[in-house]
Amino acid sequence: QQKVQQSPESLIVPEGAMTSLNCTFSDSASQYFAWYRQHSGKAPKALMSIFSNGEKEEGRFTIHLNKASLHFSLHIRDSQPSDSALYLCAASSGSWQLIFGSGTQLTVMP
Amino acid sequence: EAAVTQSPRNKVTVTGGNVTLSCRQTNSHNYMYWYRQDTGHGLRLIHYSYGAGNLQIGDVPDGYKATRTTQEDFFLLLELASPSQTSLYFCASSDLDTQYFGPGTRLLVL
Numbered sequence: 297q298q299k300v301q302q303s304p305e306s307l308i309v310p311e312g313a314m315t316s317l318n319c320t321f322s323d324s325a326s327q328y329f330a331w332y333r334q335h336s337g338k339a340p341k342a343l344m345s346i347f348s349n350g351e352k353e354e355g356r357f358t359i360h361l362n363k364a365s366l367h368f369s370l371h372i373r374d375s376q377p378s379d380s381a382l383y384l385c386a387a388s389s390g391s392w393q394l395i396f397g398s399g400t401q402l403t404v405m406p
Numbered sequence: 407e408a409a410v411t412q413s414p415r416n417k418v419t420v421t422g423g424n425v426t427l428s429c430r431q432t433n434s435h436n437y438m439y440w441y442r443q444d445t446g447h448g449l450r451l452i453h454y455s456y457g458a459g460n461l462q463i464g465d466v467p468d469g470y471k472a473t474r475t476t477q478e479d480f481f482l483l484l485e486l487a488s489p490s491q492t493s494l495y496f497c498a499s500s501d502l503d504t505q506y507f508g509p510g511t512r513l514l515v516l
Contacts, residue, residue: 297465302448328503339496339507340449384448392437392456392500393464398448 298323300387302397310405315372317400319385322366328388329361331370332396335381343383344370375404409433410508412497418514425484427511429497437500438480440464440472442493443510449496455480487515 299322309315321329330345344359346352346368351360361368368387372379380403386394410431419425431438439454451464453472461472469491471483484491492515498505 330503339509341507342504345503386449388503392502393451393454393462394505395451395465396441396449398446 298387298389298395300385300395300397302385302400304400306401308403308405309375311375311377313375315375315402317370317383319368319397320366321387323389324366326387326389329368330386331359332384332386333381334384340384377404377406380404410497410499410506412508412511414511415509416512418516419487420516421488423487425487425513427482427495429480429508430478431499432478433499434477435499435501438474439498439505440482441496442466443496444493452482489515491515
């Protein structure tokens with residue numbers, strides 16, 4: 297049974313800072329890795345995803361994947377107050393079933 | 407962007423009551439999912455389906471039934487609701503990797 301764990305549980309950063317969120321997974325056969333963002337009172341929304349080892353950048357957001365260490369991360373450059381949200385990582389071993397972590401609550405202070 | 411709607415948005419019932427949560431997606435996605443979200447647990451998969459008439463068991467299925475009547479419609483049934491099922495319920499749909507979430511149904515079981 298796949299287990300996905302996130303750290304830290306919560307994080308407060310000043311506006312303009314680099315934010316790093318971490319996720320570990322237990323199934324070495326996992327093939328797909330994603331980050332979702334959920335603003336307060338809203339539905340989760342896909343942010344970024346990756347299939348292969350390495351990194352992928354989209355604007356201020358970068359996702360890193362290291363399958364050997366069972367770890368992937370999300371980095372937010374120049375964090376903005378509008379980035380304040382619950383960030384959920386997820387991994388899939390197939391059958392398009394995502395296993396989500398418990399989330400990191402990010403607060404960006406103006 | 408994919409459209410997923412849920413009804414009702416809020417529901418209050420009593421212990422032992424019957425509840426049906428509805429989800430509709432209008433993007434012809436094959437996969438539909440039901441999750442519950444509780445503080446500290448992230449999103450936990452209850453049931454999912456990859457087409458009309460198909461049902462797959464998720465990670466926390468006890469006390470829940472589901473039925474996929476059409477490509478568009480996926481229902482979650484609580485036949486004997488218990489206070490432990492008080493939660494925020496999300497439906498999602500996908501066609502391959504990215505999942506698109508509905509706005510959620512907040513259920514309170516007294």
